[in-house]
Amino acid sequence: MNRFARLISVTLCALMLISLAACGSTDANTGGTTPPVNDTEEIVAFEGQETPTHSSKDSLIMGYTREPDTIAPGGDSKTNAQMVVAILHDTIVGKDPADQSVIVPSISDTWDFSEDGTEITFHIRDDIKFHDGTALTVEDVLFSLDYATKQGLNSSGASILKSWEDIGDNKIKVTLAYPYKPILQILATPGFSIISKATYEKSQAEGKNFGMMENGTGPYKLISWTTGDRMVLEANNSWHRGAPAIKKVEIRLLSDETSGGLMIENGEIDFFIGMNSADRPRFLANDSLEVINAPSAGTYIVTMNLKEGPFADNLALREAVAYAINRQDMLDGGMNGVGEVTPGPITPGYFGFVEGFEPYPYDPEMAKAKLAEAGYPNGIDVSFKTASDSWYSNPAQIVVEQLRQVGIRCKLEIMERAPYLKEVQEDMNYEMCYYMTWGDFPDADPVMWGKFHSETIGKQMQNFAGVDNPEVDALLLKARTSIDDNERKALYAQLAEMNKENVWYLMILTTYNSMVINKDLKGVEPIPAGYYNPAFYYWE
Amino acid sequence: MIRINANIDKKSGGIIKRRSQLASIWFRFRKNKMAFLGLIMFLILVVIAFAAPLVLDYERDIISQNISQRFLGPSSQHIFGTDQFGRDIFKRILWGSRLSMFVGLGVVGISLGGGTIIGSLSGYYEGSVLDNVLMRFCDMFLAIPGTLLAIALVSGFGNSIPNLMLALGISTMPKMSRIVRASVLSIKNQEFVEAAISCGTSDFRIMFRHIIPNAVGPMIVEGTLSVARSIISIASMSFIGLGVQPPNPEWGAMLSEAKAQMINYPYLVYAPGIAIVLTVMSLTLIGDGLRDALDPKMKN
DSSP states (O other), X not given: OHHHHHHHHHHHHHHHHHHHHHHHHHHHHHHHHHHHHHHHHHHHHHHHHHSOSOOOOOEEEEEESSOOSOOSTTSOOOHHHHHXXXXXXXXXXXXOSSOTTSEEESSEEEEEEOTTSSEEEEEEOSSXXXXXXXXXXXXXXXXXXXXXXXXXXXXXXXXXXXXXXXXSTTEEEEEESSOOTTHHHHHTSGGGOOOOHHHHHHHHHTTOOGGGOOOOOSSEEEEEEETTTEEEEEEOTTXXXXXXXXXXXXXXXXXXXXXXXXXXXXXSOSEEESOOGXXXXXXXXXXXXEEEEEOOOXXXXXXXXXXXXXXXXXXXXXXXXXXXXXXXXXXXXXSTTOSEEOOSSSOTTSBTOOTTOOOOOOOHHHHHHHHHHTTOTTOEEEEEEEESSHHHHHHHHHHHHHHHHHTEEEEEEEEOHHHHIIIIIISOOOSEEXXXXXXXXXXXXXXXXHHHOGGGBTSTTSBOSOOOOHHHHHHHHHHHHOOOHHHHHHHHHHHHHHHHHHTOEEEEEEOOEEEEEETTEEOXXXXXXXXXXXXXXXXX | OXXXXXXXXXXXXXXXXXXXXXXXXXXXXXXXHHHHHHHHHHHHHHHHHXXXXXXXXXXXXXXXXXXXXXXXXXXXXXXXXXXXXXXXXXXXXXXXXXXXXXXHHHHHHHXXXXXXXHHHHHHHTTTSHHHHHHHHHHHHHHHSOHHHHHHHHHHHHOSSHHHHHHHHHHHHHHHHHHHHHHHHHHHTTSHHHHHHHHTTXXXXXXXXXXIHHHHHHHHHHHHHHHHHHHHHHHHHHHHTTSSSOTTSOOHHXXXXXXXXXXXXXXXXXXHHHHHHHHHHHHHHHHHHHHHHHHOTTOOO
């Protein structure tokens, strides 16, 4: 028995050795064949360079640091997710890729405003097909509006849209609650993408996740989505705005900013969004890369809970926080100086931005005095929540330290994004937080309405401080419906002043929505909202 | 119950000399140069951990930021340079030793305490229902990877240092229980235990006065090695954001913060990385040395 066991073990050892040797030899074989493959690739690339203007290259690899939760319109507030939605779908009207403020035809080729500005008639094209080959109908457009207005992310736009109906002859009539000129801008955001009613109903009937089923009309169709790895998109050559020059787009879902930065430097990806601001000088110095800056994408805000907790009904305490904050240090230390400090609620570059508006100055002594006035002469302990991405957690660490200097001792809780959004922005279960909000188009209305109007309380990325003030609601409505630009500006200036007096939100900084691309990729225009669309790109 | 070894010390000219068990262990341990080196390194760390609050002020030196002093490379003023918030990395590393030591020892304390109770009960009442229940529970926990279990527990309990210690302690407890149980099994049939039973000594007294003191060898070895593993676990947990929260200068958290700046300022990762490596290495060397020194088969 013993001898038998020994025999077996010797045999097994021998087998292992042989298999190891076999592995070694196959490795050696592949190692031997690799160089010729590389050589041919190099030759191809070299030939490509010899024809300077038109490159035969028609594929693009984009790098994202965060993966979309869903590709259903209005389902995921992440910029990256909205961008994918925009690539796969169309909206009723589109935006000019070169100038985002210009509205161009899309699903609808012509439209008319009624004289009082509360009714719009869209003519819907009848020659557009979904990616599965079915024709787009008026019914799909109406269904898409039903769907979009139910999404929390679209709530500020949904409050303007009153009703929508089929009036025959391939036309729909959209009625607004009041005249609102930027409505076309709202309808052109990815949240209002056109989806197929049949696909949605099929997903519901079969119990499938609609957020993973793609059937849009956009320039690209989703071929595959491997969670945590990549999404593969293929051009829709019959796209109504022209077949895209880039036929295959691969979206790599990367683990973090640093590895993405290395990948674009090594040429493994051609387009990288979400770069680490610390890597920026290196990208700027690199001749084969181009850094694209879109100003004023999102405004980062320190928020105190106005509904409950120590900050509710304690203006002096909120003022203490306002005096304790040094915005420039947060920008330099937390964002590596990429961006600009933001004094008031309206982002620089947006309509309604108040020139010369001054926030509370950085004055730690004043902050201490206010803290004592608020009833906390020995300081106060509060909790401070933020998301785990470095662009939230780094500035948050700085502001927490600044607050500690004056006696406001914050317990920093760094949370994952999904539970953070649920807990802080929907349930309002926090004392202080640091987060970012943005506007889809450069007007004060979506930014202000979403943060200050009482009807948006508890909706994702909206009024999460809980500003609930009838006077503010009235002013917002007045500013929204007014057609006089000067009057609107004055109203927004008044609201900015009220925000400062009451310390509802403390706007800190606005960063650049920067990304880095391979310099041979052309047609890339900076887009403040960050919804980049490869349909308009080409290789040189 | 003290067992006495009679040894012949060659230096003292063949005169038979009695040496206590502890002394002979120390003698064997000291002869192992690497283990001794590990012990010296560990003692230095312990001194640093205790001395840090005497020299440094947590609020002034450790968490105070100075945005104008960011990313200063190593210099005479800042030996390891400064981090992205302008804090001195050297001081933070010194302070971080406290957290690593405290949590590391705490974790082992929990797992050793729990493991001793579970292991000795189940070993002493071998084959009983109690033994079966306890060991099947341990098997269940052992089936889940330790780090995964700790992540699940921290997410469940909430993120704080005591919860982190508890989570890591619970996840290492089953292994410790098994080791204790194995030594209890080998000891409980020896004559001195039988003698105690025949005197009518209570089970509790037999377990804690007669068996456990004799089973302590493997526990010390496993405990020392598990401090090293716990320090790595804490660092990994902090690295993925589930461990010690900023601005606490935990080494793993410091590595995690430095990660984004690693390509531009590589010195940021050297200091915490080397600190973790040295601490873990010293404990592993001690553990290995102790294992040899405690082995009764080893000759002096």
